[in-house]
Each structure stands twice: as structure tokens, then as C-alpha cells.
Amino acid sequence: MVNKLIKEDTRMFLTGNEVLAYAANSAEAEFMYGYPITPQNEIMHTWCKLLPKTGAGFLQTEDEISAGFSTIGGILAGKRAFTATAGPGNVIMQDAQSMAEMMRIPFVCAVMQRGGPSTATVIYAQQETRLTCFGGNGEGFRIVYSTAGHQDLYDYMIKAFNTAWKYRFPTYVLADGYQGKMREPVTLYDPASRGITMVPTQKFLLGEGEIGKDRKSVHMRNTYNMEEELMEVLEGYKADYDKISEEIQEWEEYKADDAEILVIAHGIVARSARTAIDELREKGIKAGLFRPITIRPLAVKPLREAVSRAKRVLFTESANGQLAQMVLEKLYGLSTPYETLFKMGVGVTGDDIVNKVEAMTAAAI
Amino acid sequence: MSEILTLPPNLPKAQNAEVGASKFCPGCGHGITLKALAQAVDELDIKQKTVFGCDIGCSLLSWNYMDLDTVQTHHGRTTPVIYGLTRANPEAIGIAYMGDGGGLAIGAQHLVNATVRGERMLIIVVNNTNYGMTGGQMSPTTMPGQKTETTPYGRDCTVTGKPAKAAEMVASIADKEKSYVARSTVSNVIKLKSTFVKALKNVQNGGFSFVEVLSICPLNWRTNNYDTFARLQQMEEFFEVKEFLVPEQKV
């Protein structure tokens, strides 16, 4: 057991990376495996600084491949273990992530997106959206929470552990370099004070009982000899995933009820959209926001309803439409026209959105 | 004769009796190696706390071969899964089982770093000088002049460099006080077992162990029994069979 540091509501002024380390501690995470890559380093810096007080564990690995696989090892040992990465690190960690997906391992990872492709920038982007949802040679049986600031980081990092251990799908907190590095006020709390109970962990290997007496030896594999054998397993996963999707999907609407122009954005860009919507409303333009919080799985029904109500849709992202592609697929059959404001690897400001929506409105008149 | 054949096989307790016929090719060295390992686990009576991890390549066929808690991982990634586990569970004795490709090519960075950090685990590299499962390509340990699918005219060391010597490399970077490093061979199963016993004892004592096992692959070598062991003998001359590091046992 680890010592939880946050025992009562504590208002703090922190960077997002610091928030994530505290959140993992509050979620009773016992072990972190990690490899340095900007902009997520301070998660492990903070985690390590807190170790004497928390009594948790840490291993600095030789690369993200190892960070991913050793996290799996820690989880197999029954520990609430996690890792964090970004950019090219997220790319090479897909090796481990796809194994977690295939073996239904409650893998938890914070992704602090940076510019891509390749090394690009160490600063910010939303270009790992598709990778985090669908990376690896599989079907994307993963759960991805896209956060929009420090309170989200705290809330959803705690939630990620419970989602992962309850449903046994790899679970991600998808944030970005701005959220990791920026400093803003946040309220840290003991999850118990919010009625949150941590889902108990279990040992996958060397669990209770004696082999040959109380139980058989456990043989975990990700290899199948026959195509049909594989499909049967995956059909089971898909059924599980579809069944829980409505239960875990989360979204946020802001002034979307009567919105004529519906902005669809996720993560930190959705925050800029809120600023823009307030400004547009003051100017008499009826704009609103639909923000998917789980971007995998998407909240399809509410999304379709919001889009159906609107006259026009604006997709905006710090990427070339990675979320939009996923969303558009789910909007099949609707005829609401849409426009886009995509800034690859660059922050979208409120002004950007205001200008774009004003142009859309002018064109409509 | 028929009476002898009907005797139940004398399986070590750490070997899975339910697995039935081996999935390894006829004449493969993995069966010999795994049996010796199982005997070593039996001798030390550590079955209940041992975790066996196996790699991709022919070693993955051992995923249910042992009566041990087992995880089959990705190519080259058995080492990090196992040290991830033993870091989180200090009671566990971890074994990472892989071939020469998994150990020295795709997973080399993990071998190097696990060695340098002195991870509390046993890494076994079964060296049969080629990639067996994928159809017999050149591996880091392919012998000079050896024909494989990717060196059909024989390995030309002026182009490919010389064969990698895993035990020597590991011994040169391991902590001498707490590492057991040896090269053994399937031609001497009694010695192979005692090597595993020493290696596992060292892990029990909190140390890092590495055993390279010279093994055989008659299918991809396209050798008959005689030629198979003649080639193994050549390998034993090229790759020195000995203990490279033996930490002083704690009294």
C-alpha cells in the first residue's frame, strides 16, 4: 500500500504534470515506469520527489518500449502501475500498448501530446489523437479521456485507473504540452471524499493459491495459431467494448441547446472554444460547443443530436482533423454542412475561432 | 521395446504435463533446454514463486510448456516485462526466455540495460544461430560461412560483421559481485541443469543471471542427426562454453 498525500481538499497552483503525479498518488498508484521525453518529464520528476512520502515505486527504463512493457510487468504483478509519454515515445510504446489491448491488461498511460510527425516540436499539438485511440496493429479497444485543464487532469487520471481495472481495456489520459507545462489553480482531493472507491487490483501472475493444489498455472498469451481462434477472442472483446461504451462515454456541451453554429473540439482547444463562444454570443451569434471527453469511445447519440440541432458545424483542432475524421464517421446520414479550422501542431486561440465563425456567418448571409 | 515406450514420461514438476505432444520441431533444442530448466526449478523448489516469460520466435511455443505462471510477450520484450514484474513483486523469481534474435537483435537494448542495472532476474538466450520460426534467416550469432535464407551463399563477415558473443558481452558489463554469467550447451544436459540451478540461486540471492544456451535447429540447418551435433560441436569451439562470472556465494 502507498501513502496518499492528499487527505483533504487542497487548493494548489501547479503545472499539469505535477497534477498528474498527485492524481496517480491519490488513485493509490503503486508504481511508475517511465522514460524522459518532453513535455511529460515533470510527471516522473514529481513522482520521484514524492517517493519518500508515498512509499511507491519507480523505474527509469532504457526507452519507451521498456517503459510500456515493464508497466505491463508491474500490472501482472498486481500493482496499480502506470506510465506516461509523448510524441515519438508514444509511437514506440504502441508495441506494448497493443499487447495490453490484446491481453486485456489494465494499462494506464498519460499522453502529453507534442508536435508531429517525427521529432517536430516538444511543445504542443493534438496530433496523437488517432495514435492514442487506434495505435498498434489492432482495433482500438481502448478508452481515451481528452482533458481540458488541470482539474480535468486530476479527475480523469484518478478515473483512468478505475476504468482500466474495471473494464480491462488500456486507458489513457490524453492531454498535451500546454496542459503539462502550464500552471493554473486546481483543487486536489481524496477520491473517497467524492464517493470514489478505487477498484481493487489483482495479481495476474503468482496470485493466490498453490499451483497444482489450489489452482492451475496461469498461461497468458497474445499469440493464436488459427485465424478463427483470434476472431472469436476479438468478437468477445468487441461485444464487451460495445456493451460498456454508453456507460463510459462522456461529453460536455456549452450553450449547445440553441446553437446555430456548433463548434466540435476536444481537449484544450475546447477551452478556447468556450472563450470564443462567449464572445460570439455577446455579438449576437448563436454559437455553442460539443466537446467529446471520451474520444474513444465517442458519445455518438448526444453528438448526432447536437449536430442535428445546429445549422452548421465547425471542427477545430491543433491537428489536421484527426478528431473530425472519427466524428464524421459517426455522423453518417446527417446533412448538416461543416467547415474546419485546423492548425497542425499550433494552439487554436479564441480569436481564431471567433474570426472563423464570423466568416461562416457572413458567408451564410 | 514396446514396454519401454509405454512408460509415462518422467516430467519435472515444473513442466506442464497437460501440454501433450511438443510443438517444437523434431530434434529442436528448446525441449532439452526447458526440461533442464524445469528440473532446476524443481531442485530449488521455487515453482510457486517463479514467473516464466517467453519471447516471440520459436521460444513463444513454450507459452504453456511449463507448469509455471507464464506470460508470452512480444519480440524482444520479455526482459522488460519480467523486470517490470520483479521490480513490483520482490518475492518473484523472474525468468525471461528468448532466442538469439530476441536477446541480441530486437531486444538488445533491454539485455544491455537489464545487465547494467543488475535486474533481479534470469535471462536465458537460446542460441541456435538463426531465426527459426520465420524460416531460418541470419541472426546476430549466425556462424561465419553459415548458409541461411538471407545468407544463401554463407555468412560473409566482411559484410555482416562477426557473430555476436552474448555471454562475453554481458559479462563485460555486468556487476561482477552479483552477476552469474555462463554459456552452456544442449549437448550436456546435466551441466545445463546445474548451470540453471546456479543461475537461479544467484537470483534468489538478489543477483542478476544470464545463461546463453548453445542449441540446435536441424529443420532450418537442414542437417541430419550426425551433422546437427557436428555443427553444435563447431559452435562449442567458436562460442566458449564456460562460466564467465560467478559471484561469491553468500555464506
Add this chain to the structure above:
Amino acid sequence: MSRTKIVLAGEGGQGVQSVAKILVEAGYEAGKQVLYIPNFGVEQRGGVSIAFCQIADEIIGEPRFAKGDIIIMLSDRAIDRCAAYVDENSTVVYDTSVCTKKPEVKCKEIIGVDANRIANEQLSARVFNIIILGVLLEATHVLKLEDIKNAMEMALGKKFDAKPELRDLNYKALDMGMGLINQSLGV
């Protein structure tokens, strides 16, 4: 809705991020909404150091803004780098004793201060950034002097306790910075 958007830019080593941290810490302690993004490119020390700070009464939406209300440029490279954040509503402050040129931007006003010279000649090179903090405080009027002093205690209190004369030096620097703005505006 009151929100002040500040860009602080200079060379690595000029203490830009330290000033930004004290500023936002002061805002946080004063109960304001604050949001601070340091720049963190691949150039750890050699690049232009930029801090994006926002201080507001209500919850801040966008983390990065397009145009700043006040942009402080402390080197030639900072002038080049930050022109993009300036519009007709911005106030631009630059250090005349570091920069070899005047920012050529369309803005509300451009204020030149010679903080670097004053630091070197009258106080200490080490408090150059605190003079800038004084300039910023006076130019924005979103925070009180007491808030800033509290935040300075939080950041530098241990050093102050070890060497009480440092506290005086820093306060003096702060005071001179505040004065600089008024002088410049008076001209």
C-alpha cells in the same frame, strides 16, 4: 470580464521565467484566476525565453492567446520573436539598454525603459528582472504591490532570511521599476 494577457520575452538567463512565476504566484495568492505557460522549446538555454501569463477575475478559457495586452521585450531577438503577439491594443515595453533597435510595431504605445543599465550602475545585475517586474506591475495595474511582495517572499524568502540586505535590494529594484514606467510615460 477583465483579463490581462502578458507576454514576457528575453534571453535565457535574464530571469524572464522567474519574473513570470512571481507574477502569477502573486495573482494566485491574491485570489485571481491565473494561467501561465512557459516556453519550452528544444533550446534549453540558448533560445529566446518567453512566458505567456494571464491574470483574470473569471475562469480563463484559452491557454494561449493571439495578441497580448502587454508585451515585454528584453532583447533584439525577443523583439523579432514577439512582434506577432502585438496588435493595436497592445502596450509594448522594451529595454533600451539591451536592445539595439526599437520595436517597429503598430500598437497602442511603446515604452522604452533602461532597466539593465540601472541594474548594473545603481543596484546589481542580479535584480534586473525584479526591475522588470516593477515595470510590469505598474504597467498592468492588475496586482497590488503587497501581492507581489508576498510572492517574492514565497520565492526568495529563504535567501532573504540568510541575507536580509537582499530583501532591501529587491524591494528597491521593484520600486525603481515602477518608477521607470511613470518616468517614461511622463516624457
